[in-house]
Structure formats: C-alpha cells, structure tokens
Amino acid sequence: MFPQQPIWSNTRVDLLQRCPRAFVLRYGVAQLSQNHPKGQALSEIFQIQTPWVLLHQTIRETVLEYVEDYANGTIWSTGLLSTKFKHGFTQLIRKRNQLIKRIMETGLMSQPGFQCTQVEAHLVEMGTKLCIGLIDHPEFVRILEVGTIKRLEPTDSIHQQNVRIYNAPDIMHFNNDQQFLIKIHPFQQRSKTELELQASLLQLYGDEKTTIVFFHLNRRVWSCRKIVPNPTQKNQAMGIVDKDIKHMMNAFFSVGKHNDLSKVPLADSYRSCMHCNVRSLCPTRDGYERAKAEQRALMCQKGTSVVEYI
C-alpha cells in the first residue's frame, strides 16, 4: 500500500497526526481504488472543505493573481479586487456543492457530513478586506515594487534524501543578487518552531543564502516574519521529515497484506472526529468510545477487506 517513493507534505502530516485511519483511507485506500467509482468518491470526500477554509484559500489565490497581474503591469482597483474575490469564492462554493451532490448520489455517504451552502455576503466582505490588508502591507508593497517575481504552484516538489517533498513557496522574489521565497499563511498563526521547520524546508527551493518571508494572519491582521535557516535547523527539519515518513510507513503497514483496516488506529481524540470528512464511513459514527473498544477486540479477529469497507 505504501507509494513507490515516500511523499511528505504538510497536508499528509497534519492528517496523520489527527488520525492514522483517515490518513490510510485518503492516501492508501482511495489511491489504490481510484479506478473504482466508490474509490473515486472516497478521494473526492477528502476534497470537501468547509466554507471557512475555502474563504482562506480564496484570499491566497486572489492575492497571488493580483501579484501576477502587478508583475505584468496591471494594477487592480479595489472594486476589481472585490469582484475577483467574490467570483473566486463563489466558484469554490459552487464546486463544493456539486461535489457533495455527486458523492451523495454514489451512496457512499449515507449520512451527509456536509451540507450544501450559499455564498455569504459578510464572508466576501471579510475576505476582500483581508486581501487588501495583505497587498497594502509595507513589506508586501516593497516586494512588489523592486526586483522580479515568479509564482510557484503547490505541485512544485523537491526530491531530497529519497523523499518527495511538497512544500513550495507561493512566490520567488529576486532583488539584485538576493533571493526571497515568500509563503502566505492565511489559516492560522504558526509557532516559532513550526515557522523555522517550514523555513528550512522552503529553503530547499533556493540556496543557503535565500531568505524565507512569511506573511501570516494573527487575529485578522497580517504579520511578516523573515528567516534565514541555519544548518542546524535544516538538519533538524530533515530529521523530522524522516520521522514523519516512518510514521506514515507504520500506518500503511498496519493495514496488513489482506487489506485489513481493523488494526489501523482510530483518532486519539474525539475532537478529530467532529470535523472528519469520512465520519459517516467510520466505526466512530456509532459512538467514539464504543468504536475504540471494538477496535481493541477486533485486533484479534479477521478484519474487513478494503473492498467491503468502501
């Protein structure tokens, strides 16, 4: 079940830490059975995001579009930015609703964990204000005004110590001989240690002199932090990647050769299940404590096959 080449990304690590069962379903079962309609639907379930997450994705995407146009000599008015934001957010909400309807039609989700929703005006207003806040940030303005800019995609990866790492910066900025890698974190403020780890992995896309520039939201106000990782931090970061990959392998190996999911641990905390995309497919749907107790009992019995499970 383990992919031919180990893959590390923040999304994978976050999911593994929240729940090994959900991790195996998303990156093992769903990928193995992607040619089966139910396997495809399982992949799609994980693509459903909350409107709140889509709002933050739209902020990032709108700002990056603004940057691209700015670099080509087109500067948006506030009205255009607001229109672009609303359009982008509406598209994401529409796609989300279509995805939910399609998955419901497959019968894979018997109890809708997600409801279709509408674009709410106050979210559009908030998102537009946050975009303006970032593009007006003095450090962001300076980046736009001097040097050259290149946008990167999340699919841009790096191969390091036999691991494929997905941690691309959003923008590369060159000014004279200096290189800056810019990452926009609209979701939450990251701790100092997390930022240093991220900076060390981001620097793999540049060289040892490259400065990493983070823009992150703190109580709806943008902050900027610059880091040039030192060799110790970079070694520590690769050590953490190595440990994460071992945990991923353990999760995949716990499935066993008969595709038995019963030994793949459920989440350690009920909190993880509250917003889980596959809760309606998981034994915890009938009660978290009961499912954990049943899992302990099932460890000694023949488990369910992957095909039966989906």
Ligand code: SF4
């Ligand atoms: S519902 Fe809970 S235990 Fe089940 S896959 Fe989701 S997070 Fe894991």
